[in-house]
Amino acid sequence: MGKIYKTLIFDGEASLSVLETTDVVNTAIKYHKLTPVCAAALGRTLTATAFMSTGLKNEGDRLSVTIKGNGAGGTIITSCDSKLNVRGRIDNPFADAPLKQNGKLDVAAIVGNEGYMTVVKSMGLKEPYVGRCDLVSGEIAEDFAAYYAYSEQQPTAIALGVLIGKDGKCVGAGGVVIQPLPGCSETNISKIENEISRFANVSGLISEIGGKGICEKYFGEYSFEEYHTEYKCNCSKKYIDGVLLTLGKEELLDTIKSVGKVEVNCEFCDKKYEYAEEDVLKLFEL
Numbered sequence: 001m002g003k004i005y006k007t008l009i010f011d012g013e014a015s016l017s018v019l020e021t022t023d024v025v026n027t028a029i030k031y032h033k034l035t036p037v038c039a040a041a042l043g044r045t046l047t048a049t050a051f052m053s054t055g056l057k058n059e060g061d062r063l064s065v066t067i068k069g070n071g072a073g074g075t076i077i078t079s080c081d082s083k084l085n086v087r088g089r090i091d092n093p094f095a096d097a098p099l100k101q102n103g104k105l106d107v108a109a110i111v112g113n114e115g116y117m118t119v120v121k122s123m124g125l126k127e128p129y130v131g132r133c134d135l136v137s138g139e140i141a142e143d144f145a146a147y148y149a150y151s152e153q154q155p156t157a158i159a160l161g162v163l164i165g166k167d168g169k170c171v172g173a174g175g176v177v178i179q180p181l182p183g184c185s186e187t188n189i190s191k192i193e194n195e196i197s198r199f200a201n202v203s204g205l206i207s208e209i210g211g212k213g214i215c216e217k218y219f220g221e222y223s224f225e226e227y228h229t230e231y232k233c234n235c236s237k238k239y240i241d242g243v244l245l246t247l248g249k250e251e252l253l254d255t256i257k258s259v260g261k262v263e264v265n266c267e268f269c270d271k272k273y274e275y276a277e278e279d280v281l282k283l284f285e286l
C-alpha cells in the first residue's frame, strides 16, 4: 500500500505532499515485467499521478496522463480516480538504456525529451478538462512541473525517484511536491526551491526511512494527514464488452473458428477476459 502525507507549510502558505509509492511500483513491475529503467520511468509517472489524484474531490472523478515522447519506451499512459487508485502502462516495457555517467537510470532515454504530455480530467457532468504541454527533459519531475506551470498556472516544485534493487524489484519510490497557495509571500515562494533541493535523492530516503520518516525528519513541526494509494485497475467485463462490440460480430466469430475463443488481456493489469462463441452471440443480441 502506497502512502501520501499532506500538510501546509510556510505559515500555511504552501501545500506539501510526501509520497511513498514503493508498493505501487512493485505492482507495476509484476504486471508489466518492466526493465529497471522502464520501472523508473513508469514509476515516476505513477507517483506524480498519485499526487494528482489527491486533487480529485468527487466520487467518479478520474484523470489520465499520456506522455508521448521520442524515447525507447514509447508512450506512457497512467490514470487514477478519487479513491487514489492508480494504474499505468508503457508501450515497450522491455526497453533498456545504459546507466548515465553518474550511475543513475537514464529515464530520459526511455521517455524521450521531445514530445508532449496530455492530462485529461473527467469531473462530473462538465466536458473533460484537457491540458497539454511539451516535454522539457523526459525526466518526468520537470515535465510535470512544466505541465502545472503552463497548463494550470500553478507553480510546483517536485522531486520524484524510483530506486531499483539488484533483483529488479523496487526498494524505494516516492516524491515530494510543494505548491504555493494563492497569496503566498515572495519570501516563502523563494524558500520552496531551496526546500525541494533537499530531496534530489528522494528514492534513497524512502528506502531508508520511508515517507513517514521524511515527514518526521524534515518537517517534524507539522502534523500530517495520511492517505493510502494503491495500484488498482478498474477494468471490467462491461468495458471489454464495449471494446468487442466495436470490432464486429463476424470478425470475432472468425477468431473463435480459428483459435477456439476470443481472449482479451487488459493492458494495465494481468486480467484475461475470454469469450466463447455463445458469449459473442449473446453480446450482439443486446
Ligand SMILES: [Zn+2]
Pocket: 233, 234, 235, 266, 267, 268, 269, 270, 271
Ligand atoms: Zn485491468
